[in-house]
Amino acid sequence: MQDKISLVKLADEARKNSYCPYSGMSVGAALVTDEGEIFLGVNIENASFPCGICAERSALAAAVSAGKRRFSAIAVSGGRMGEAPTGFTPCGACRQALSELCPADMPVLVARGEGFDEYTLSSLLPYSFDKSRLD
Numbered sequence: 001m002q003d004k005i006s007l008v009k010l011a012d013e014a015r016k017n018s019y020c021p022y023s024g025m026s027v028g029a030a031l032v033t034d035e036g037e038i039f040l041g042v043n044i045e046n047a048s049f050p051c052g053i054c055a056e057r058s059a060l061a062a063a064v065s066a067g068k069r070r071f072s073a074i075a076v077s078g079g080r081m082g083e084a085p086t087g088f089t090p091c092g093a094c095r096q097a098l099s100e101l102c103p104a105d106m107p108v109l110v111a112r113g114e115g116f117d118e119y120t121l122s123s124l125l126p127y128s129f130d131k132s133r134l135d
């Protein structure tokens with residue numbers, strides 16, 4: 001896998017493409033497949049607020065649309081547009097969306113200043129709802 005700080009920098013660079021005219025908070029994500037391919041995503045806001053989508057789910061949608069189903073890491077960078085990232089962890093909806101296809105021990109790297117905080121998906125979403133509940 002690409003080194004972690006490089007992945008965090010990719011997520012941070014993606015923030016430039018964020019569409020966030022309402023909140024001014026730009027978020028970028030870089031999702032890595034188990035083959036090492038990287039899919040970027042950004043938050044896309046909408047005048048009808050609930051229609052917006054987060055960077056993490058945007059990256060997941062791009063990857064799944066390209067036929068990818070197995071992932072090994074995600075980096076997220078968020079903060080006020082044009083400023084350093086301030087430790088935006090994925091929201092609850094994104095944690096749940098990622099848990100559908102990503103391993104529980106997958107690293108979630110969250111940009112903060114020049115560095116990053118590291119979590120696992122299961123540390124951010126313990127007791128997740130999964131397909132076994134539908135049996």
Ligand SMILES: [Zn+2]
Binds near residue numbers: 091095
């Ligand atoms: Zn989210």
